[in-house]
Amino acid sequence: MTTHVATLPARHREYAGLLSWLATVDHKKIGLMYIAASTFFLLIGGLEAMVIRTQLAQSNLKLVNPELYNQIFTMHGTTMVFLAVMPFMAGLGNYIVPLLIGARDMAYPRLNALGLWLLILSGIFLNASFFLGGAPAAGWFGYAPLTSMQYSNTPGIDFWIWGLELLGISSITASINFVVTILWMRAPGLKINRLPIFVWTNLTTAFLILFAMPSVAAALFLLYLDRHWGTFFFNAAGGGDPLLWQHLFWFFGHPEVYIMILPAMGIVSEVLPVFARKPLFGYSAVAYSSVAIGFIGFTVWAHHMFAVGMPPAINAAFALASMVIAVPTAIKIFNWIATLWGGSINLKTPLLFAVGFIALFIVGGLSGIFLATVPVDFQVTDTYFVVGHLHYVLFGGSIFGIVAGIYYWFPKMTGRMMDERWGVAHFILQFVGMNLAFFPMHIVGVVGMPRRIYTYGANLGWDTANLIETIGAYTIAISMLIFLFNLFMSWRNGAIAGDDPWDGNTLEWATSSPPPAHNFDAIPVVKGRRPLWDIKHGGQKMETATEAHVAHLPPPSFMPLILAIGLTVMMVGLIFGAIPLVIGLVLFGAGIAGWINQPAA
Amino acid sequence: MLSSHANLITKFWLGLAGLGIMALAGCAPAPSALAPASDHAALIANLFFILFAIAVVVFVVVEALLFYAVMRFRRKKADEIPEQVHGNPKFEIAWTAVPAIVLAIIFVLTWQTLNALAAVPADAVKIQVTGHQWWWQVEYPDLGVVTANEIHLPLNQAAAFTLQAADVIHSFWVPELGGKMDLIPGHSNRMWIRPTQIGAYHGQCAEFCGTSHANMRLAVVVETTEQFNAWVAQQKSPAAAPTTDLAKRGAEEITKAGCQACHTINGTTAQGKVGPNLTHVASRKQIAAGLLDFDADNVRLWISDPPAIKPGATMPKLPLTPDQLDALAAYLTTLK
Numbered sequence: 001m002t003t004h005v006a007t008l009p010a011r012h013r014e015y016a017g018l019l020s021w022l023a024t025v026d027h028k029k030i031g032l033m034y035i036a037a038s039t040f041f042l043l044i045g046g047l048e049a050m051v052i053r054t055q056l057a058q059s060n061l062k063l064v065n066p067e068l069y070n071q072i073f074t075m076h077g078t079t080m081v082f083l084a085v086m087p088f089m090a091g092l093g094n095y096i097v098p099l100l101i102g103a104r105d106m107a108y109p110r111l112n113a114l115g116l117w118l119l120i121l122s123g124i125f126l127n128a129s130f131f132l133g134g135a136p137a138a139g140w141f142g143y144a145p146l147t148s149m150q151y152s153n154t155p156g157i158d159f160w161i162w163g164l165e166l167l168g169i170s171s172i173t174a175s176i177n178f179v180v181t182i183l184w185m186r187a188p189g190l191k192i193n194r195l196p197i198f199v200w201t202n203l204t205t206a207f208l209i210l211f212a213m214p215s216v217a218a219a220l221f222l223l224y225l226d227r228h229w230g231t232f233f234f235n236a237a238g239g240g241d242p243l244l245w246q247h248l249f250w251f252f253g254h255p256e257v258y259i260m261i262l263p264a265m266g267i268v269s270e271v272l273p274v275f276a277r278k279p280l281f282g283y284s285a286v287a288y289s290s291v292a293i294g295f296i297g298f299t300v301w302a303h304h305m306f307a308v309g310m311p312p313a314i315n316a317a318f319a320l321a322s323m324v325i326a327v328p329t330a331i332k333i334f335n336w337i338a339t340l341w342g343g344s345i346n347l348k349t350p351l352l353f354a355v356g357f358i359a360l361f362i363v364g365g366l367s368g369i370f371l372a373t374v375p376v377d378f379q380v381t382d383t384y385f386v387v388g389h390l391h392y393v394l395f396g397g398s399i400f401g402i403v404a405g406i407y408y409w410f411p412k413m414t415g416r417m418m419d420e421r422w423g424v425a426h427f428i429l430q431f432v433g434m435n436l437a438f439f440p441m442h443i444v445g446v447v448g449m450p451r452r453i454y455t456y457g458a459n460l461g462w463d464t465a466n467l468i469e470t471i472g473a474y475t476i477a478i479s480m481l482i483f484l485f486n487l488f489m490s491w492r493n494g495a496i497a498g499d500d501p502w503d504g505n506t507l508e509w510a511t512s513s514p515p516p517a518h519n520f521d522a523i524p525v526v527k528g529r530r531p532l533w534d535i536k537h538g539g540q541k542m543e544t545a546t547e548a549h550v551a552h553l554p555p556p557s558f559m560p561l562i563l564a565i566g567l568t569v570m571m572v573g574l575i576f577g578a579i580p581l582v583i584g585l586v587l588f589g590a591g592i593a594g595w596i597n598q599p600a601a
Numbered sequence: 602m603l604s605s606h607a608n609l610i611t612k613f614w615l616g617l618a619g620l621g622i623m624a625l626a627g628c629a630p631a632p633s634a635l636a637p638a639s640d641h642a643a644l645i646a647n648l649f650f651i652l653f654a655i656a657v658v659v660f661v662v663v664e665a666l667l668f669y670a671v672m673r674f675r676r677k678k679a680d681e682i683p684e685q686v687h688g689n690p691k692f693e694i695a696w697t698a699v700p701a702i703v704l705a706i707i708f709v710l711t712w713q714t715l716n717a718l719a720a721v722p723a724d725a726v727k728i729q730v731t732g733h734q735w736w737w738q739v740e741y742p743d744l745g746v747v748t749a750n751e752i753h754l755p756l757n758q759a760a761a762f763t764l765q766a767a768d769v770i771h772s773f774w775v776p777e778l779g780g781k782m783d784l785i786p787g788h789s790n791r792m793w794i795r796p797t798q799i800g801a802y803h804g805q806c807a808e809f810c811g812t813s814h815a816n817m818r819l820a821v822v823v824e825t826t827e828q829f830n831a832w833v834a835q836q837k838s839p840a841a842a843p844t845t846d847l848a849k850r851g852a853e854e855i856t857k858a859g860c861q862a863c864h865t866i867n868g869t870t871a872q873g874k875v876g877p878n879l880t881h882v883a884s885r886k887q888i889a890a891g892l893l894d895f896d897a898d899n900v901r902l903w904i905s906d907p908p909a910i911k912p913g914a915t916m917p918k919l920p921l922t923p924d925q926l927d928a929l930a931a932y933l934t935t936l937k
Contacts, residue, residue: 065912066812066813066815066912066913067812067912067913070809070811070812070814137812138809139809143769143770143808143809145768145769145770145786146769146770146809146810146811151734151768151769151811236785236786236787236788237786237787240787241787242770242785242786242787243785243788276674276683277676277681277682277683278683278684278685278686279685279686279687281686281687281688281689282687282688282689282693283687283688284688285688285693285697307772307780307781307782307783308783308785308788308790309764309782309783309785309788309790309791312715312716312718312719315715316708316711316712316715319708319711320708323704323705323707323708324704326700326704327697327700327701327704330696330697330700331693331696331697331700333663334663334692334693334696335693337663337666337667337670338686338689338692340667340670340671340674341670341674342674342683342684342686343670343674343683344674344676344677344681344682344683345670345671345674345675345676346676347671347675347676355667355671358667359664359667359668362659362660362663362664362667363660366656366659366660367656369652369655369656369704369707370649370652370656372711373648373652373707373710373711374711374714374715375644375645375648375711375714375715375718375780376645376648376649376652377780378645378718378779378780378781378782379634379642379645379649379776379779379780379781380634381781381807382772382774382781382807382808383807444631446633446634446635446649446776447631447632447633447634447635447776448631448632448633448634448776448803448805450774450805450806450807450814451807451809452809452814452815453805453814453815454814454815455815456815457818460631460632460803461630461631462631537682
């Protein structure tokens with residue numbers, strides 16, 4: 001184990017216990033809280049999925065009424081996208097990116113905490129709608145005019161509007177932080193073309209969020225004006241256009257898909273080289289293909305709208321862009337396989353999940369081509385085929401990637417190994433369950449089952465496929481319970497990991513597990529893409545930047561939490577009236593004033 | 602148009618996929634997009650099978666490479682260091698070019714099919730469909746027919762649809778006859794199909810449209826030109842006069858109970874425009890947008906409490922006595 005030099009004597013108060021978490025500005029604690037919150041919301045979204053799958057197990061079942069079913073599928077999508085997958089990525093990025101680039105923290109530690117608290121509070125805010133007049137029930141992309149006051153007169157849509165606005169602020173602050181941190185706080189010698197791919201994908205994702213989020217944020221605000229102030233942005237009767245909503249939403253919504261998948265691709269690109277003991281095959285191609293996906297991702301949004309009646313030439317243009325974006329994706333898959341080829345493969349759980357990611361993402365990519373082919377899309381859009389496709393990408397892709405990342409970095413975060421046997425059991429059940437749950441959806445969609453129906457008739461031939469899907473969903477649920485059990489038991493009793501249990505390539509394995517508050521005693525100097533490999537297997541010596549022996553950490557602060565509470569209470573006020581609005585405003589102002597007047601270091 | 606060898610591929614995969622689907626669907630007759638009953642659906646199914654063939658080949662090759670790599674190159678000794686290969690431009694160019702070429706071919710096929718689907722024939726039967734929460738209003742403007750939830754089409758003649766929405770967005774979808782087209786407030790969308798097989802086809806709203814989205818179903822009946830003409834003639838005739846005493850009382854109840862405020866029955870005083878036209882409701886095979894088969898018991902069941910059958914339905918539960926319900930059901934079942 002590495003022994004640490006003492007940090008400089010703190011010039012500020014330190015808190016203990018719960019307060020140390022509430023006031024923390026340490027990227028590692030913030031990262032862990034992101035991960036814990038995402039796991040919690042993943043479980044809520046998972047419970048919602050179980051209700052959906054139970055209701056659809058057979059025709060004409062009535063576990064929940066249609067009003068509640070529609071709320072549940074809307075919240076399942078909203079929760080999984082905004083409260084589970086995105087913050088999981090933000091959490092892993094938060095914990096790992098500064099370590100990967102040899103930094104002491106994120107560039108803006110308090111802004112980092114603000115993003116976390118906004119995520120947690122908006123998650124509570126959104127889910128509170130179930131108990132305060134009904135959750136939103138218009139689907140996760142909330143098409144106008146179903147979301148108008150005329151057709152959705154409960155506060156559910158308002159909770160959805162303001163919850164997503166809060167989440168937008170949260171992810172924009174996090175993205176600014178990633179961009180600045182990655183561009184300005186790299187260790188000496190860590191040139192852009194030496195960056196680990198996980199850092200590349202986090203950087204690309206951060207830019208995607210910065211350019212995509214404003215579109216949906218504006219659309220949500222216009223929707224609020226339509227609902228409460230009598231404007232007609234999305235109301236055809238007043239000269240507006242429901243399609244405006246779809247364009248504004250999907251201009252965000254499609255890049256959002258890459259926001260959820262690119263960091264997972266980054267994780268896979270870190271795991272494969274370590275577990276195959278080979279450098280990533282075609283590093284430049286993998287890095288630049290991520291950036292290419294980021295750019296082209298902004299030109300494909302209307303492929304969600306092929307059936308809205310656009311002229312064939314417009315549909316064809318968006319089809320072409322959607323097919324173009326398949327090329328960098330294919331490049332990545334072949335480079336990953338080539339990385340494994342001829343390697344010395346250590347078949348441990350992180351690798352199993354990374355390989356599972358590739359195997360499932362291939363299916364999601366291929367079904368995506370069906371959806372990009374406009375005439376075929378006319379048949380399969382808005383059916384269970386799409387539901388199957390998106391779950392191969394977001395469950396087979398994003399979730400498998402996240403789980404690979406957790407098995408891979410758990411030893412770094414806790415100092416303990418996760419249990420391998422439970423890990424393998426988890427993998428097998430999750431992989432089998434996933435295919436049972438989501439593959440038959442393609443078939444049942446092609447044979448006529450639309451998405452978002454709370455029930456179906458017995459005479460339509462959809463019962464068998466749906467029953468298999470439900471069995472698959474319960475298998476996934478069991479695998480997730482095993483995962484949680486494994487996390488808990490390993491955290492308590494796992495084998496001691498040491499600094500570098502996987503024979504890693506990158507800088508996070510050059511410090512202790514878990515790392516000290518200041519990450520590195522001395523900032524290392526980077527001379528290649530695999531600095532640790534070059535030292536362990538290439539005969540290089542570890543060099544450090546001499547001036548960096550002094551670790552200087554920012555003071556803890558409650559201001560981000562107070563500011564976040566203030567913003568959230570303001571949103572409550574926008575739904576329920578002046579009193580919470582004023583209280584929120586006061587807290588918000590106090591948070592800002594305190595923030596400004598507090599020394600940053 | 603697609604070449605003949607594409608049709609060969611089609612037949613091969615049709616058989617294979619058909620088997621798989623039958624096995625999964627438990628042999629029930631699912632409304633499959635791959636069992637086309639129109640030119641429109643056949644064009645799409647052809648393209649689907651070409652993609653399916655490509656996808657199966659890519660899937661098998663790439664998954665096999667992945668699986669082989671993981672199995673073949675397992676670590677044998679703890680300290681073994683494999684050859685450090687960083688890349689290979691030849692391979693990388695190859696696996697960039699091959700997907701690009703395959704996708705270019707798919708794009709050309711997409712473009713051709715898209716244009717074939719877009720050209721509406723001039724001699725088409727014109728049909729205007731308006732989506733409501735949660736039923737379909739169907740009009741044949743040139744033929745003077747207004748009906749709901751059941752569309753009749755003559756065999757082998759093109760039908761051109763104009764699609765509109767009265768409230769929120771809906772999507773028109775009859776899988777065996779063609780792809781979807783959305784019905785959007787403020788927009789007027791067009792699509793056409795030419796049915797090539799006689800039969801009754803299941804359709805359903807495909808865009809989430811609120812509480813009873815799942816209950817917005819639709820039937821399309823494809824019949825010979827003679828049958829279709831007879832159907833049109835019958836639909837244009839005024840409502841049948843009630844003959845039995847019970848049915849006569851039912852006709853009076855239409856006014857007393859308030860049905861006429863929302864429904865039209867041609868040739869009577871009922872001229873409401875909010876709900877479906879009931880002039881020939883008994884000629885339809887189903888009621889409540891495909892939720893119940895049409896018979897006197899189901900009609901009675903439906904009007905006794907519509908929101909219980911179709912949650913959220915605009916049609917209210919009226920305070921009707923059993924006697925009134927009997928009379929209304931008797932009258933409505935005479936409206937052939």
